[in-house]
Amino acid sequence: MRDFDYLMPETVGEVSGLLARLGDDCRMIAGGTALLLALRQRMVTPTHLVSLARVRGLRGITYDPRDGLRIGALTTHAAVARSPLVRQRYPVLADMASRLANPQVRNQGTLGGNLCYADPTTDPPTCLAALEAMLVLGSARGYRYLPVTDFLVDYYASALEPDEVLTEIRIPAPRFDFGYHARFHRTAAEHRPLINLALLARRDGDVVGEARLVVGATTVVPTRVAAAEAVLAGRRVTAALAREAADIVAEAIDPVSDIRGGSAFRRDMVRVVARRTIERLVEQDSEGRIVA
Structure with missing residues (x-):
């Protein structure tokens, strides 16, 4: 890690001014969990760190x-x-x-x-x-x-x-009565998911009124799958519907391919994660009542 100056402005305007003046020679630091690793590995070598710790109104x-x-x-x-x-x-x-x-x-x-x-x-x-x-x-x-x-x-x-x-x-104010964020890791030791998927839904019993489904981690940016949402809307959740929607999700995304997993493997696992997550829409308690 190379030497740098540590600056502690107190307003957003002061931070902005420093960023504009110092340009590529500085980096903002918040919690620092990612930046400190990059500094130690000399992936970045800024001459100044601009801390946000004293900036008013950024917490809560x-x-x-x-x-x-x-x-x-x-x-x-x-x-x-x-x-x-x-x-x-x-x-x-x-x-x-x-x-x-x-x-x-x-x-x-x-x-x-x-x-x-x-x-x-x-x-x-x-x-x-x-x-x-x-x-x-x-x-x-x-x-x-x-x-x-x-x-x-x-x-x-x-x-x-x-x-x-x-x-x-x-x-925005919530309008869904079900929400689940699924994560898939190749090993229990990993902290970064290979795949994640967020599903929100508004339900009437076992019928989906509206849904939001987004896939991430295995795509460059989070990808909303509107086609799968449309298939779910207005239909009773069954194992067959879960499979149908999961197939749509798997085919709609553009998965990356890297040393952690090829695109074909990622697509297959997205299909599995999507199906299991959709099936959660109709999980039942010990008395047979649908629960979130």
């Missing part, structure tokens, strides 16, 4: 019935997982955060940092895409709002401008 979780959930970008994954507001109103998000990576990352890493790093093999982007999250991006020029699906554009690449800071994640 609030909820309003009209505007929905608001999560400060510096909120840790662990804080999201244990938040009573999130657990009550967005249990799929709390559950995803509680199983993310490992305890060290959950307690140190931030939701905003995760999104800005744009690692395609992580969990929050897929879950947030299904929840239709909107991101608030600030700079000295003002603020702009961008859907998370437009923010993530490629491998480790986002739509964040050089002088911008991700300040907040906003999620």
